[in-house]
Amino acid sequence: MTYSELLQQLTVESQDNGEVFTRTNRLERIKSLLHESSYELLYAGKLALIYGKKGVTPAKARLLVSSHIDTVYTHCFCEETDTxxxxxxxxxxxxxxxxxxxxxxxxxDHVLITFTGxxxxxSRGAQEVKRWCSQQTWYxxxxxxxxxxxxxxxxxxxxSIENDRGFDLLTAHQIISSIQESEQPCVFLHDALPDETWIYGEKQNPDDRSYPCLSLCLPVGGDMHSNTGCWLRKGEPKMYMKILSRLLESLA
Incomplete structure (x- = not known):
């Protein structure tokens, strides 16, 4: 399935009330698409889904990728032009x-995936994921x-790379090398707008953990939260997926 086909399928309503998902179109679409895949659902919580490769226990994984699915739109849509x-x-x-x-x-196999609300x-979805990690004694x-x-x-x-925190010098060097090897133009912003890194990268209470984390962001044009929509260049998702793969390999 192409990126364009998937984008059409996933640009649907997904909302929550801070406690549970209340509009689950996108959540159900994700579960349906992955049902016959090489992934299995490890956890279905109130504000998070967590997936891993079939037969791979959390203890065998090392990295987590988090992509939120909640929206602020009253109506979702996706239109396509030539560019x-x-x-x-x-x-x-x-x-x-x-x-x-x-x-x-x-x-x-070393990567777990979570879709959060x-x-x-x-960012209570990210908080729920952190609690699950602790319950699994997986860090x-x-x-x-x-x-x-x-x-x-x-x-x-x-x-863009945004809100990086907690990486040691060796890992930071590996990240920078991956970015340089991609030979793609990018932006680095150490302190950007709040996102889930503010939860994953900081202790929320004395018993909580903080994790090295960063945001890998895909640039769009226009108001990201407007019902009139924003623009996404057709050439960028392929490069975005390429650098995501490189980063996951370098951090393995």
Missing amino acids: HWKGTFDNSATNTALLQLMLENKIG DEEIE PSAILVLDVTNEGWDDSVSF
């Missing part, structure tokens, strides 16, 4: 990139958060 898509892509654009890699079996308000060595951004849109960059 762009226009639609309500926060955050179906990176949901789609992640699903395509999963369906094409291009993510290693409530990112737009309090990922790094977490990659996927989201859309306006950063770099005017400069036609392929991706």
Whole structure:
């Protein structure tokens, strides 16, 4: 299935009330698409789904990728032109990139995947994921958060790295090397707008853990939260998926 086909399928309503999902169109679509895949659902919570490769226990995984599925739109849509898509892509654009890699079996066994809710308000989905990790006594060595951004849109960059925190020098060098090897234009923003890294990368209470994390963002043009939609260049998702794969390999 192509990125365009998946984007059309996943740009549908997904909302929650901060406690549970209340509009589950996208959540159910994700579960349906992955039902016959090489992935199995490890956890279905109130505000999170967590997937892993079949037969791979959390203890064998090292990394977590998190892509939120909640929206603030009253109506979702996706339109296509010769060079762009226009639609309500926060955050179906990176949901789609992640699903395509999963369906094409291009993510290693060492990675767990989570789709979360409530990112737009309090990131309670990410908090739920952290609690699950603790309950499983599984502590990922790094977490990659996927989201859309306006950063770099005017400069036609392929991706941005935002809100990085907690990486040691060796790992930071591996990340930078992966970015350089991709030979794609990008933006680096150490302190960006709040996202799930603010939950994953910080202790919420004395018993909580913090994890090395960063946001890998896909640039879009226009108001990301507007019902009139934003723009996504057709050439960028392929490059975005390429750098995501590179980062996951370098952090393995």
